[in-house]
């Protein structure tokens with residue numbers, strides 16, 4: 257991973273070294289009959305029962321045939337992944353699901369702390385996608401090409417979605433990514449396939465990318 261170069265590019269070193277330690281508290285809004293109140297809870301003993309059900313009912317990714325939803329309530333995001341993919345634990349990535357046979361077919365979510373509020377503060381979809389692909393999503397040895405980058409808004413939040421191709425000596429990877437800023441985090445979801453399987457996989461992978469959404473914690 258070339259995370260460090262991307263971090264310095266975003267000027268995020270300070271936020272990372274100042275990141276809260278285990279003793280910090282998280283704040284959640286809870287709905288009580290008649291009033292809303294802010295409660296503080298320790299991160300290690302998060303009483304999820306206190307969280308309003310309605311809040312996540314509208315937030316959880318909508319079900320779609322051939323896909324399974326995953327919702328991370330602690331980090332505030334959800335997405336759909338293709339039925340049959342298995343969850344694997346990879347250091348430095350918050351969540352990864354992969355096809356057990358095709359190694360390049362997987363989806364992963366990563367988060368970095370940021371003081372920015374909006375992805376648009378970092379530049380245009382093209383600029384941000386180019387930088388992210390070159391500095392983080394592909395090793396420097398690979399030739400990369402940004403195919404397209406677009407912006408869409410959902411619930412008042414801007415998301416950048418992009419498609420790119422990365423050429424390694426023995427294979428070519430065709431990938432999709434989506435990024436968004438919220439909750440003091442820079443979220444990245446990426447998925448892809450070997451170029452030879454792109455035609456077969458692209459609709460499925462597009463569904464995964466389009467399903468990604470974050471919720472204010």
Ligand SMILES: *[C@@H]1O[C@H](CO)[C@@H](O)[C@H](O)[C@H]1NC(C)=O
Pocket residue numbers: 344346352354359360361362429431447448449
């Ligand atoms: C996921 O796919 C990427 C390429 O798209 C690859 O570099 C990475 O090793 C894969 N991860 C896993 C866990 O298979």
